Amino acid sequence: xxxxxxxxxxxxxxxxxxxxxxxxxxxxxxxxxxxxxxxxxxxxxxxxxxxxxxxxxxxxxxxxxxxxxxxxxxxxxxxxxxxxxxxxxxxxxxxxxxxxxxxxxxxxxxxxxxxxxxxxxxxxxxxxxxxxxxxxxxxxxxxxxxxxxxxxxxxxxxxxxxxxxxxxxxxxxxxxx
Amino acid sequence: xxxxxxxxxxxxxxxxxxxxxxxxxxxxxxxxxxxxxxxxxxxxxxxxxxxxxxxxxxxxxxxxxxxxxxxxxxxxxxxxxxxxxxxxxxxxxxxxxxxxxxxxxxxxxxxxxxxxxxxxxxxxxxxxxxxxxxxxxxxxxxxxxxxxxxxxxxxxxxxxxxxxxxxxxxxxxxxxxxxxxxxxxxxxxxxxxxxxxxxxxxxxxxxxxxxxxxxxxxxxxxxxxxxxxxxxxxxxxxxxxxxxxxxxxxxxx
Numbered sequence: 001x002x003x004x005x006x007x008x009x010x011x012x013x014x015x016x017x018x019x020x021x022x023x024x025x026x027x028x029x030x031x032x033x034x035x036x037x038x039x040x041x042x043x044x045x046x047x048x049x050x051x052x053x054x055x056x057x058x059x060x061x062x063x064x065x066x067x068x069x070x071x072x073x074x075x076x077x078x079x080x081x082x083x084x085x086x087x088x089x090x091x092x093x094x095x096x097x098x099x100x101x102x103x104x105x106x107x108x109x110x111x112x113x114x115x116x117x118x119x120x121x122x123x124x125x126x127x128x129x130x131x132x133x134x135x136x137x138x139x140x141x142x143x144x145x146x147x148x149x150x151x152x153x154x155x156x157x158x159x160x161x162x163x164x165x166x167x168x169x170x171x172x173x174x175x176x177x
Numbered sequence: 178x179x180x181x182x183x184x185x186x187x188x189x190x191x192x193x194x195x196x197x198x199x200x201x202x203x204x205x206x207x208x209x210x211x212x213x214x215x216x217x218x219x220x221x222x223x224x225x226x227x228x229x230x231x232x233x234x235x236x237x238x239x240x241x242x243x244x245x246x247x248x249x250x251x252x253x254x255x256x257x258x259x260x261x262x263x264x265x266x267x268x269x270x271x272x273x274x275x276x277x278x279x280x281x282x283x284x285x286x287x288x289x290x291x292x293x294x295x296x297x298x299x300x301x302x303x304x305x306x307x308x309x310x311x312x313x314x315x316x317x318x319x320x321x322x323x324x325x326x327x328x329x330x331x332x333x334x335x336x337x338x339x340x341x342x343x344x345x346x347x348x349x350x351x352x353x354x355x356x357x358x359x360x361x362x363x364x365x366x367x368x369x370x371x372x373x374x375x376x377x378x379x380x381x382x383x384x385x386x387x388x389x390x391x392x393x394x395x396x397x398x399x400x401x402x403x404x405x406x407x408x409x410x411x412x413x414x415x416x417x418x419x420x421x422x423x424x425x426x427x428x429x430x
Contacts (some may be wrong), residue, residue: 007312007355011348014315017322018344025325025332051426058428089427097420102329104413109328111406114267116274118410125417132424148428 057086058149079144086145087137094133101126183373184221190380191218194387203335203390207260209252210339214383216249240307247310250343254317257340261321261330264395267406268328275320283313308354315347333393338386342379349375 056062066078104122108114139148194214198204204211220242227238258276262269322344325332332340353368 004355004359007308007351010312010315010319011351011355014319014322014344014351015348017319017326018341018348021322021326022337022341024329025337051423054427093420093424097417100413100416100420104409105328107409108406109265109268109330111267111409112270113406114270115406115410116271119271122410122413122417125414125421129417129420129424132421136424136428 054089057082057089058145060146060149063146079146082145083140086140086148090133090136090140094130097126097129097133180370180373183370183377184225187373187377187380188218188221190377190384191221194380194384197384197388201390203387206390207256207335207339207387209249209256213246213249213253216246220246243307247307247314250314250347253339253343254314254321257318257336257343258321260336260393261325261332261340263393265328265330268324268330271328272321272324275324276317279313279316279320283309283316308351308358311347311350311354315344315351318344318347331394334391335387336393338383341386342382345382346376346379349379 063078063082066075069075101122108119136148191214195204195211195218198207198211198214223242224235224239228235258269258272262272318340322340324330349372353372357368
């Protein structure tokens with residue numbers, strides 16, 4: 001029975017992939033040649049929107065100001081506006097990350113010395129970033145952008161504590177040996 | 178009556194497909210694919226006559242030819258890989274590695290199954306064996322399609338038709354054999370119709386895409402990146418690191 005469900009999943013997946021690929025190949029056009037696809041310096045597209053400014057979306061400073069006005073309608077409007085801005089930023093960031101990998105794929109597909117391990121590492125890094133974007137969207141939808149910074153700090157502290165605990169455990173294991 | 182009509186329609190489309198390929202002389206360009214079509218064409222005729230002459234012999238002829246067509250199908254997969262990625266050595270290298278991993282996984286699973294049950298091979302029915310091999314083939318085609326998508330490998334109409342038709346054929350075969358291995362012979366008639374109809378659909382896709390020859394799109398010869406991979410990879414790594422840093426800085430983690 002297990003084998004049948006795997007077979008069913010594989011066949012459905014293949015059908016889906018063929019559909020996506022068919023659409024992609026029909027509309028695909030070769031990118032213009034030339035090495036100008038990838039910038040020489042490591043410039044990231046979103047640098048046009050500096051982090052210092054964007055971080056304001058997630059900052060609670062403005063919220064404190066709005067809350068002091070004691071206007072529920074204004075608070076609702078502010079929260080909705082911040083949420084849509086934050087979601088838009090995540091979407092843009094995600095699109096830029098996709099663009100980086102797309103450019104990489106377009107350049108590396110013809111390299112004879114392409115390294116499988118390097119490609120896998122890059123892909124895992126890319127997958128991690130896309131996952132972070134997914135988590136961000138989910139968190140913004142659930143908690144809103146204003147509480148996200150707090151959540152991120154909490155997660156960061158938690159991971160630091162786990163790391164410390166792991167180090168202590170490793171040290172203890174070493175000592176026991 | 179319906180199955181006979183579908184069967185004859187299939188034979189006709191196969192003949193037309195072959196005729197077009199031979200007359201246009203693009204048979205040699207997709208050698209294994211046309212070998213597969215010729216084999217299936219002859220196989221259909223052979224099965225038909227055996228079915229008429231000796232029904233007891235039919236089962237063994239059916240499974241023998243089925244296994245042979247499976248082997249030629251593997252050659253078609255290889256041809257897709259070879260033709261599609263001829264101009265993209267980087268993607269071809271990725272494909273080789275991924276196909277090798279898939280093969281090792283399939284072989285390991287086969288070995289584990291065999292060692293868990295010493296009677297595995299003797300009791301394995303032809304359906305189970307065909308299902309296992311079709312799954313490996315479907316996995317290979319799926320992996321290739323993923324690579325074509327990721328690396329945006331452009332395809333000409335002919336090769337695209339071969340991939341789409343063969344991929345669809347594999348999808349339906351895997352489904353059919355999966356259900357047959359559970360349901361046994363209960364819905365044999367239904368699956369027999371399904372298989373014939375699906376194969377006719379696949380032949381239609383092939384005939385449509387291979388009606389005339391279309392040159393595979395060639396990449397620009399002016400770009401020479403063979404020696405630049407490490408530079409490209411390093412730049413991508415740096416850009417992803419920047420992106421990670423940027424997201425962290427904004428969100429405050």
